[in-house]
Amino acid sequence: MAVAPEAMHEALASAVGAHGLPGTFTDSHPNLFAALPVYVSREHLTELDRVAAAVQEVVALPDYLAAVLAWAPEIAQYDPGTPGGMLGLDFHITPEGPRLIEINTNPGGALLNALVGQALHSCMPDIVTAPTDMAEAEQHVLQVMRQEWTRQAGNRPLVSIAIVDEAPAAQYLYPEFLLFRELFIRHGIDATICDPAELEHRHGHLWVHGKVVDMIYNRLTDFPLTAPAHETIRKSYLAGEVVVTPHPRAHALYADKRNLALLGNREFLIHAGATTDVIDTLASAVPTTTLMTAENRDELWSRRRGLFFKPAAGFGSKASYRGDKLTRRVWEDMGGSAYIAQELVRPSERHTRGDNGPMKSDIRVYAYQGLPLLYAARLYQGQTTNFRTPGGGFAPVLTSAG
Structure with a gap:
């Protein structure tokens, strides 16, 4: 049974207004939210959860830490004492089960998907439901932020947060920055959206607009903070003066694409001391991934049609290519760059009532410390998710009721 797109859009428009987003939001972002939800079986959701938990177990193993930090930037050696925030684990659902395509440390869309999930609740048929309580999703996101703070700052109160990105108002997901600011303010935390250039260092603290910054919610894609414009953040982070989430070490441990060559490697996992359940879960879920080297380039080119190539520190499908x-x-x-070659795993399809054929879909699990917080899908056409497909964009995940 389908959810009527018209009812979904009407409910979403109501929710957008209730959260203080501008009325022009849906006009300026016509392809941010898909016209239809995506259905995922309870069995597949259980498998997604198992993969998220298995990744968390492996990341804690000394052999894994040593291996990934060996190719990570130097700043990743610094451990600030926090996990590094919420992860986005992206999957394709295949006839053989879910396949983990990549992991992201600053995954966009969590609050946007919580918003659309709440809106959808008013127009869902009784036979389907969201896998998690979407009314509680934003509280889970807030709790992640608070845990990141207390792990490093202890019982000291969290007074202010800066939501930081380059030219934030020009970012496509700027509406989500507004949702985060509203969430923080609603719970007694001062919040400012700013560009890194607006931050200054004085008297052992970062300041923005005359206020001390306790914590940075980091939406930058300069993961090791190497750009000159980010030097102020980098120095304050390394000095322990400000809590940064996600931070460079988290990206090195989870999101560097080269890590997938270890997470799916049965022999490595056995040697690293992973449990049998973890090994079986990841070896079946992670597509075969190979580090591209000068020695294997010719061989990879010869079988490129069955591969997908991604830059090691890539994000948002930038510079990624189907072979x-x-x-x-x-x-x-x-x-001249660090790349991986990943076994090509074709996405599943979501059939629509339109004339442009089916949409491709992937599933994102937002998780913290191995525990899923919410699920979302992305519908698109073309090589990668791009929020340019009419009728595509973020879509709520539904499963069977009960």
């Missing part, structure tokens, strides 16, 4: 779409020119350009 059958690669040109020689792009291939030569890739030789």
